[in-house]
Amino acid sequence: MTNKVFLAALAILALAGNARAQIVYANDFEVTTGSFTAGGLISHPKTADALGSTSKFLGLFSDNTATTLTLTGLTPGNVYDLTLDLLVKATWDGNALVVGPDVWRVRADGNTLVNTTFSNVTGSNQSFSSNGYIGGPGNYAPGTSASVINNAPNINNRYSIYKFDKIALPQLEFTPATNTVVLSFEGQGLQGVSDESWALDNVVVTGRGNAIPEPGTLVLAGLGALAFLRRRRR
Ligand SMILES: [Ca+2]
Numbered sequence: 001m002t003n004k005v006f007l008a009a010l011a012i013l014a015l016a017g018n019a020r021a022q023i024v025y026a027n028d029f030e031v032t033t034g035s036f037t038a039g040g041l042i043s044h045p046k047t048a049d050a051l052g053s054t055s056k057f058l059g060l061f062s063d064n065t066a067t068t069l070t071l072t073g074l075t076p077g078n079v080y081d082l083t084l085d086l087l088v089k090a091t092w093d094g095n096a097l098v099v100g101p102d103v104w105r106v107r108a109d110g111n112t113l114v115n116t117t118f119s120n121v122t123g124s125n126q127s128f129s130s131n132g133y134i135g136g137p138g139n140y141a142p143g144t145s146a147s148v149i150n151n152a153p154n155i156n157n158r159y160s161i162y163k164f165d166k167i168a169l170p171q172l173e174f175t176p177a178t179n180t181v182v183l184s185f186e187g188q189g190l191q192g193v194s195d196e197s198w199a200l201d202n203v204v205v206t207g208r209g210n211a212i213p214e215p216g217t218l219v220l221a222g223l224g225a226l227a228f229l230r231r232r233r234r
């Protein structure tokens with residue numbers, strides 16, 4: 001390997017090392033509704049104090065209020081990761097067939113990333129657990145894998161909070177075909193805001209090294225360039 005070629009390969013690898021995650025949206029909903037449009041748009045902006053929690057959430061929502069987040073300026077083909085906290089309030093019935101199932105899902109441009117049920121009611125199990133559920137017939141106790149469970153005496157004041165991160169839900173990623181994506185957060189089968197509702201907090205979307213190819217791709221490109229140079233020298 002000549003010095004010139006080696007230096008070129010080093011430069012390619014250094015470029016790969018610079019590929020780093022970039023936050024394209026982050027919102028903890030602690031401020032007024034006016035700032036919710038920063039970096040994106042949520043279609044039903046309102047705050048809800050988390051029932052005595054020190055943190056505010058975006059909500060409360062129930063059915064028929066698909067809450068959307070439109071992100072622009074993305075890099076087509078790049079992979080983006082989504083993390084969020086979900087507050088599940090009051091008498092969600094999980095997998096119950098008569099008063100449920102009580103479903104919550106996330107979609108990206110119509111593609112389902114998460115589709116699961118939650119329960120706050122003893123005797124009704126839920127499909128969500130920490131093992132990366134995405135639509136299978138999960139059957140777990142109410143509150144399984146919740147980071148917070150509030151069992152208030154009044155059942156309508158009860159809530160649980162789930163952290164949707166890359167450990168619990170590795171499928172929370174999307175690859176936009178254009179520079180825009182619409183993330184949709186939806187409830188289904190819920191019996192109204194006062195009875196079964198949900199709210200969001202700490203919504204973060206991160207790009208994996210925007211506009212810079214994956215390191216593996218760069219290394220392959222570098223090796224291809226080396227082979228090409230060697231052929232030319234013969
Ligand atoms: Ca908050």
Ligand SMILES: [Ca+2]
Binds near residue numbers: 196
């Ligand atoms: Ca229900």
